[in-house]
Amino acid sequence: MKLTVVGGGSTYTPELVDGFARLRDTLPVEELVLMDPAQDRLDLVGGLARRILARQDHPGRITTTTDLDQAVDGADAVLLQLRVGGQAAREQDETWPLECGCVGQETTGAGGLAKALRTVPVVLDIADRVRRTNPHAWIIDFTNPVGIVTRALLRAGHKAVGLCNVAIGLQRKFAGLLGVEPPEVHLDHVGLNHLTWETGVRLGGPEGEDVLPGLLTRHGDRIAADLRLPRALLDRLGVVPSYYLRYYYAHDEVVRELGTKPSRAAEVAAMERELLTLYADPSLDGKPALLAERGGAYYSEAAVDLAAALLGGGGTPYQVVNTYNRGTLPFLPDDAVIEVQAAVGAKGASPLPVPSVDPLYAGLMANVTAYEDLALEAALHGGRTRVFRALLSHPLIGQYEYAEALTDRLIAHNREHLAWA
Incomplete structure (x- = not known):
């Protein structure tokens, strides 16, 4: 099996490679191609990626290239994790909206629109080249804004599914609070990318017992603190919103906060410089602890699970993905891209039925x-x-x-x- 990562020079990539190494039984990768236009970053990330596989005795090989057509030729799946304009563009997205009193954020509001305008044409060009070179390959989009980018891909007829790590992060968090293994936790996850609510937390699967009310009663303070929202709000909602809902539920408070501290982009840029220095150390053969602060927690597990299901080799039967609505939420168009639990297999993602959604x-x-x-x-x-x-x-x-x-x-x-x- 051959997988290609476009944007493979990202500092995220060792997290992904570590997942491929650990979860080899779920997704037996023979070749992982890291494609990126930045050769210097590819050299550093590719070197660490090879050491990670070697340390875990993984038989697969790592290939690095700046040539997109070469990278996707023969690939079974192509993962997109690119950032057009880099951290410099992200810092602008997080800065100039504040001048107008609006949230500055890379996926939400005006900054999110700027990222979409930069990203969609580039992603569609990549997808067109994938289709010309290898029309049977699946495209897994982790590139933000995932909902808009995935909709662009689907409208253009590409075999694409969008992926976000918000749901898997909450699944892991709730499993820890409940004292169970993560696969036992099934989320009633509904919404759009970065605009989602957990309306139920079920043990054992879609038909399992909903333990969300008890979870909020016993652990509501901790959950609210993680979301940086008042406990009273969660009690009134009776659901758990994603942390992105804070931009909506506490917009003015967030704007005031953002105006008093360095941008997240500046923090990440400094972190990336440090990470790349660590990656250059030939003795490093595992993902460093600092990478956990970079973001993208559990991205590797979600990506491996999704790729395995799409390629027919395994994966869990139900996964939270971004795909066409197709009547799942009757108040949205069929071609809206929603983020919900879906049955995922070789033919793609089919959303599970969703109960009536609160207005x-x-x-x-x-x-x-x-x-x-x-x-x-x-x-x-x-x-x-x-x-x-x-x-x-x-x-x-x-x-x-x-x-x-x-x-x-x-x-x-x-x-x-x-x-x-």
Whole structure:
């Protein structure tokens, strides 16, 4: 089996490689290709990746290349984890929205739109080249904003599934609180990428006992503290929102906080420099502890599970993925991309039925889905008016003066990445 990672020079990659090494029985990888335009990063990451496999006696081989066509030729699956513009663009996404009093974040709000505009054309070009070279390969998208990028891929007819690590992180957290193994925990996970709620926590599978009420009663303070939301809010909701909901439920508080500290992008950039220095040490043959602070926890487990299921070799029967709605949530269009539990196999992902969704969540999902429609149109066709319409529709913006100012800033800061600007 051959897998290709586009963006293989990322400091995330050793986490992924460690997962492939540990979970070889689930996904027997013979060749892992790391593709990245940055040869210097490839050399460092590729060297550590080979040492990780050797330490764990994994028989597979690591190949590194800057040639995309060579990388995807013959691949069974292609994982996308790229960042167009690098951490420098991310820092801008997290900074200029604050000038207008709006959240500065790389996947949500105006910053998220900027990332989508930079990313969608690049990802579609990659996917087209994958299809020309190897039309049977699955594309697993971990590139943010996952919902919009996955929708672009599916609309263009590609064999694609979107992946996020929020659900698997919560599954692990709840398993620890309950004192059970993670596979015993099934989440009633519903929403859009980075806009999700856990409406049930079941033991044993989709039909298992819902232990969420007791979980909130016994551990609500800890869960609320992790989300940085009031315990009283969780009690009133009766569900567990993802930590991204804090941008909506506490927008002004978050804006004030972000204005008083360095951006997350600056922190990550410094962390990446340190990680790359560690990766250069020829004695290092495992992922360093610092990598856990980089983000992407449990990404490797989720990616291995998904790839194994898609390629027919195993994986758990139900997984949280991003895929077409197809009537699962009746208040959203069939071609909306939702993030829910799905049965995953060689034919792709089929969402499981979802019980009636509280209007409190359904309304916000519908609003953000409309924004994602407009964001994708702006990413595909460009133009200032399309950017303005997407920004005006976003529930974190919604005022024409903000949308006008943010449109000007977005275009000014991203001109080199926008073919139409």
